[in-house]
Structure formats: C-alpha cells, structure tokens
Amino acid sequence: MLALYFAPGASSMAVHIALHEAGAAFDARPISLARQEQRDAAFLALNPEGKVPLLLIDNRPLTEVAAILFYLARRFPDARLLPSTDVETEAQALSWMSFVASTLHPARRLGPEAVRAAFDQAETRLGTRDWALGVFSIADIHLFRLYWRLVNSRQPPPVAFPRLAAHAERMMARPAVRHTIAIERAIGYELPN
Secondary structure (H helix, E strand, O other): OEEEEEOOOOOHHHHHHHHHHHOOOOEEEEOOOOOOHHHOHHHHHHOOOOOOOEEEEOOEEEEOHHHHHHHHHHHOHHHOOOOOOOHHHHHHHHHHHHHHHHHHHHHOOOOHHHHHHHHHHHHHHHOOOOOOOOOOOHHHHHHHHHHHHHHHHHOOOHHHOHHHHHHHHHHHOOHHHHHHHHHHHHHOOOOOO
16 A cells, blocks of 8 residues: 655655656645645654655655655556666666756745756757657656746746746646646645745
C-alpha cells in the first residue's frame, strides 16, 4: 500500500503527478503548511525532517522528490516514467533531478537574478528537445513542477524562457498533470510567493 503526504502546490506535486502517471493506487494525505501540520508529532514520527513529500511504502517512509520519482519509475515500469533502464539513461534522469533540486529549487530564495540565471541554465540544458531525456520521463515531471511554481509566483512573460514555456505546455497537455493540478487546486494552495 502506498500513501502520499503532500501539500498542494509544494514540491510534493511532482510525486503526486508521477503517481497519477503510473496509474498507481495510493492513499492521498494532504497536509497544510499554513497550519504547520508538517510539525505535528505524528508526521514528525514518520519524517523527522518535517517536510513533504513523504511516500509510505507499506508503512515504510521514503522522502525526497528525486528518490520517490526514481522509486515510482522502477516500481511501475509499464508507465514508462524512465524511457530505458540502461545505466546511462538512469544517470541522466538523476542528473536532471539533481539539477532541479540543487539549482532551480534554491534559486527562488536568492532573489530575481539568481532565479533568472538558474532558469537560463535550464533553458540551455533542455536545448531543442521536447523532453529532458528526449522522451517523457520523471525528469520532466520534476522540471515542470519548479517551472510551474515560477510561473505562478513570479509570472515571467513566456518569452523569458521559451523552451521551458513550451515544455510546460506539453506537460499541461498530459491528463495526469491536469488531474493533479485540479485535485490540489480544489484543496487550496497555501504557498508563499
């Protein structure tokens, strides 16, 4: 049994999308960051870091977006969340997800110039490919979630990052993405700008 603890619009959205892409059965457990539910004793007993996402796998916790996305891709191979299981493709997916976690995610705390520089790097990395690895993968889900957040908080014009904007449009065409956003929007976003 899988259970996902998530906060609508937070980084956990990537895992939420991947679960829907995989068609996985899971128990959705939204928590409110505004009410600091991630600091409740029951949640901290599962994840002492007090953050989302948290995926329970038969009551065993797994944390960190990249690790959970990789787990889901390997657990549900028919979903093709990794286009191949060869070691280089897996390493490229991990490279993208590490870049998203270590460069794009922290840039928002460093100011507008850092955000611009980080997303310029993402534009360059994506190049002319439709998808990060050439075909849709967990790397695209992770990249999309950070770009989605940037667009919703800072509202850059589409010409600022045309490759990422086109990538986001392709992601928004995916039923699992639209379904996840609808679920999370209905619960309500409580994210700071």
